[in-house]
Amino acid sequence: MRLSTLSAIPALALAAAVTTAASAEPMKVGVLATLEGTYTVLGEDGVRGLKTALKQFDGSAGGREIELIIQSTDTTPDSAVRGARKLVEQDGVELVIGPLSGSEGIAIRDYCKTQPNVTFINGISGAQETTYVDPCPNMYRYNMDGAQWSAGLGEYIYDEKGYRSIATIGEDYSFVYTQVFGLVTEFCQKGGEIAERLWVPLGTKDFGSIIAALPEDVDAIYLGLGGGDAVNFLNQYQQAGGSANLIGGTIMVDGTVLNSKGDAKNALVGTPSAGPQADTWDDPKWQTYVKAYQDAFPPEERFPIPSLLATGYYNAATAAFSCLKDVNGNLSDGQKAFRQCLTDIELDAPNGKIVLDENRQAIGTNFVSEVVELPDGNLATKLVKIKENVNQTLGIASATFAKIGLPSRDVPACQTSYE
Numbered sequence: 001m002r003l004s005t006l007s008a009i010p011a012l013a014l015a016a017a018v019t020t021a022a023s024a025e026p027m028k029v030g031v032l033a034t035l036e037g038t039y040t041v042l043g044e045d046g047v048r049g050l051k052t053a054l055k056q057f058d059g060s061a062g063g064r065e066i067e068l069i070i071q072s073t074d075t076t077p078d079s080a081v082r083g084a085r086k087l088v089e090q091d092g093v094e095l096v097i098g099p100l101s102g103s104e105g106i107a108i109r110d111y112c113k114t115q116p117n118v119t120f121i122n123g124i125s126g127a128q129e130t131t132y133v134d135p136c137p138n139m140y141r142y143n144m145d146g147a148q149w150s151a152g153l154g155e156y157i158y159d160e161k162g163y164r165s166i167a168t169i170g171e172d173y174s175f176v177y178t179q180v181f182g183l184v185t186e187f188c189q190k191g192g193e194i195a196e197r198l199w200v201p202l203g204t205k206d207f208g209s210i211i212a213a214l215p216e217d218v219d220a221i222y223l224g225l226g227g228g229d230a231v232n233f234l235n236q237y238q239q240a241g242g243s244a245n246l247i248g249g250t251i252m253v254d255g256t257v258l259n260s261k262g263d264a265k266n267a268l269v270g271t272p273s274a275g276p277q278a279d280t281w282d283d284p285k286w287q288t289y290v291k292a293y294q295d296a297f298p299p300e301e302r303f304p305i306p307s308l309l310a311t312g313y314y315n316a317a318t319a320a321f322s323c324l325k326d327v328n329g330n331l332s333d334g335q336k337a338f339r340q341c342l343t344d345i346e347l348d349a350p351n352g353k354i355v356l357d358e359n360r361q362a363i364g365t366n367f368v369s370e371v372v373e374l375p376d377g378n379l380a381t382k383l384v385k386i387k388e389n390v391n392q393t394l395g396i397a398s399a400t401f402a403k404i405g406l407p408s409r410d411v412p413a414c415q416t417s418y419e
Contacts (some may be wrong), residue, residue, distance in 0.1 A: 004187040010061075023118075026065040027324065029330075030087030032080060032098025032108070032123060033313075035072035038203045038228040039101060041256045043072070043307045045302075046100055046123055049310030052289075052296045053317035059071050061321040064330030073099055075173075077107035094331055096120045097316050099415025100309065101266045102127035102146065102175025112136035119335055119342070123319055124312030126250075127174035128181065128407050129360035131394060138335075140342050142319050142349075143312045144276060144390060145176050148406070149250045151394060152368040152387040153274035157247055158190040160384075161272060163219040165193045165399050166247065169210060169233070170224030177407035181226050181248050185394060185404070188414040200411055204229055207236045219245060226251030234264035239401055248273035253371050255279065255307035258379040265379060270369045276312070277351045278367040278383035279305045289314070289350030304378050315349045352388070365392045 009337055031050060034043035047070060069091050070149035080099045088095045096118060105125030112120045122130065122141035126149065131141050155213055157163045166187070167409050170176035184194055195218045198210055210233075214221060221244045225233055230252050244266065251257070258265055277286075292313075293306040306314070323341035324331075330336055337401040345352040352365025365388050369381035393401040396418065402419050405411040412418070 022351070025141075026067040026092060027095070027329065028067050028069055028093040029286075029320070030084070030091060030093035030096040031068055031070045031071065031097075032073055032083050032087070032096060032100070032104070034075050034100045034104075036074040036079075039075050042227055042251070042307070043100055045256060045307045046309040046313040047313065048293065048297060048302055049306060049314035050309070050317045052293045052306075053314045053321060055296050056292060057321045057325075061324040062322065062327060064329040066321070069093060073101070073104060077103050080104035080107045081111050084108055088115055088332050089231060092333070094118060095320060097313065097320060098123035098370060100189035101125055102130075102178065103173050105130040106174060108138045109139055112139045117334060118349055119339060121342070123316055123318045124309050125175065126178060128178040128392070129174065131359045133406070135359045135361075138339065140356065142315045142318070142347060142354050142362050144248065144362050144364050144366065145391070145392060146178030146180030147394060148183075148362075148364070148390045148392060149275045150179055150186065150368060151274065151366040151390045152186075153247070153272065153383055154183050154186025154192065155190060156218065156274075156368045156385060157272055158187055158192050161245075163192065163247075164244070165195050165218045166220045166222055167196045167198065168194065168220045168222040168224060168319065169200065169214075170249070170274050171202050171226070171229060172409070173202060175406065176224040176249065177409065181376070181407040181412055183222060184412050185396070185418065189416055189418070191223050194414045197409065199296075200229070202229065205232060206235045209244065211237055211240050213269050214244070220247050221245070221251045222249065224249035226254070226258065227256060230257045231260045231262070231264065234267055235262065238264050238267055242334040246271045248371070250275035250308065253369070253381055254309070255303045255305055256309065258371065261368060266373075269379065270371055271317075273371070273373045273381065274366055274368045275308055275381075276364065276365040276366060277308050277381075278369045280372070280382050281367070285348070286350045287418070305380055311351055315347060315351075315354065318349070319345055319347055340389045344358060358392060359392070363389055366390045
């Protein structure tokens, strides 16, 4: 017994030394962001948001230096999976933050299931299916999905703007399907009508045929576009003499569009929209975050106000680094303690409290806003209404919500009741 006890001492000491050494090693964090194609500017600001969070943690958490490995994607599912495979299977990352675009998120959900030893934290992708349909047990999403980002908008345009009939234009993929899903369910339950739903491929350059097809007998047109597509549409719509009332999808009125070059964006002044932030909100936590973002980068290398992409990646990184600190950098036992922290954390985010549901999907705060011109000539979104505790079923009973169907070109149907 004495020999066994004595021989165990060096073994325990060695194990402790190994654990200490492992926890002191830099932690490789993979980052997926759209740094190619029509959403490049969105991905660039997403990375800025993540780096803002990292700076607030002084580049380390839980005694481990954070080593970022940034992998570019182009919005396509294949590019996201290729990027994730490189990060996990070649670079050996222990954590992946991303992706940005909706269909990328669905693809990463499926890849995630093949990598149980790696934790995936969504960047800002907003397709409903990512967490609603067969979610990955080691994937966490601290941003609401696109339908949640529409919460409050349908009511606002019906009750306050007086719109009764609208048409929609949207990029033909999962995120915008989810955005329109949220708008339609709310607007139609109020009594509104959707006259027509028009869809365009991501990366569309020529909107001439779509502009010509827009119905004239509607109260407003909803624009589910972002990045280069949004700018191209606005330029061509103004050139065609378009003057309809506009409603903005979340990324249509984001800083990535409002700070683009050219005057066409001015057509958005007064446009109502909804999403996870309101640029000019006077909440102290929001203002502190905006200043941290501004201080992290020279003015010529950032937007005046962080875009929602920056905010999404900032929140994802903050959750990750907070939990890494909480477990003292220890990711042993299949990252069990780290993942439990990610599940339980109540994130006191700059855009409102965020908690996760049973599918590790965010329940959070949504902001109805209108585009305004600031005294310095920049455009931003101004808060008009707050919706708190928005869950993934939009306050609809789970069984009823499931019967509506998954977001698509034609789902949901426009109905006054979904019971």
